[in-house]
Amino acid sequence: MKKGFIFDLDGTVYRSDELMPGARSVITKLDVQGFGIVFLSNKPLHSRQYYADNLDQLGIPVDVNQIVTSSYVMGYHLSETDKGATVYPVGEEPLVRELKGSGMVISEDPEEIDYVVASFDRNFHYDKLNIAFQAIMNGARFIATNPDRTCPVKNGEVPDAAGMIGAIEGVTGKKVELVAGKPSKLMVKAAIDRLDVEPEDCLLVGDRLETDIKMGNDHGITTALVLTGVTSREDLAGSSIKPTYVLENLYQLPEKLDLGLETGS
Numbered sequence: 001m002k003k004g005f006i007f008d009l010d011g012t013v014y015r016s017d018e019l020m021p022g023a024r025s026v027i028t029k030l031d032v033q034g035f036g037i038v039f040l041s042n043k044p045l046h047s048r049q050y051y052a053d054n055l056d057q058l059g060i061p062v063d064v065n066q067i068v069t070s071s072y073v074m075g076y077h078l079s080e081t082d083k084g085a086t087v088y089p090v091g092e093e094p095l096v097r098e099l100k101g102s103g104m105v106i107s108e109d110p111e112e113i114d115y116v117v118a119s120f121d122r123n124f125h126y127d128k129l130n131i132a133f134q135a136i137m138n139g140a141r142f143i144a145t146n147p148d149r150t151c152p153v154k155n156g157e158v159p160d161a162a163g164m165i166g167a168i169e170g171v172t173g174k175k176v177e178l179v180a181g182k183p184s185k186l187m188v189k190a191a192i193d194r195l196d197v198e199p200e201d202c203l204l205v206g207d208r209l210e211t212d213i214k215m216g217n218d219h220g221i222t223t224a225l226v227l228t229g230v231t232s233r234e235d236l237a238g239s240s241i242k243p244t245y246v247l248e249n250l251y252q253l254p255e256k257l258d259l260g261l262e263t264g265s
């Protein structure tokens with residue numbers, strides 16, 4: 001019997017402001033029965049409170065501590081490994097707040113910077129690239145919140161953190177050393193720490209093979225691919241990454257896993 005559930009958000013629980021079929025019903029039932037639940041997002045543009053409020057408005061009341069974002073994971077990781085170090089975030093305000101909240105010092109002085117943290121940054125410009133460049137050439141470590149090339153938006157997609165990572169890699173000739181978001185083990189660790197259960201007692205539900213499902217498979221977590229997001233049956237057939245379960249939608253989750261929850265809405 002599984003004790004902890006890890007849900008990807010975008011494409012799994014909702015898309016834009018629309019809940020995916022079965023999401024509210026299944027999550028509510030898991031919650032009522034006392035299962036641990038956390039929600040994951042690689043997107044570093046919003047605070048965890050934003051996601052908690054958003055889920056609340058969609059009828060899924062959650063505590064902010066149930067939300068795990070790549071910005072949060074970055075702050076959590078640094079606070080555990082090098083608390084008080086000086087960081088330069090190439091990113092937006094929510095990332096800066098997470099880093100400060102984790103006890104990190106923010107600086108734009110390349111001489112002082114211990115870590116350059118590359119992220120999704122819609123205000124990225126030459127000066128930021130130059131600070132990152134000077135810092136890394138001066139010995140700063142180069143890490144990033146999330147590896148995503150693009151971020152889905154209403155009418156397509158926009159460049160994500162890979163753009164900033166690529167620019168810094170291009171000018172420094174150095175590869176990013178560590179990425180906090182999915183499919184990293186740091187994200188799994190943050191989720192598992194929240195749930196306080198063993199990986200084998202968890203189920204990870206997501207819509208993307210190369211992030212959600214890969215991350216679960218790589219770390220001994222049972223996985224369920226839900227086909228309401230970016231992955232089709234054809235994509236699945238053509239991929240070497242295979243989930244434990246495949247679900248048309250979240251309504252199928254209790255039955256497929258034999259959770260003993262009442263099915264239906």
Ligand SMILES: [Mg+2]
Binds near residue numbers: 008012207229
């Ligand atoms: Mg997703």
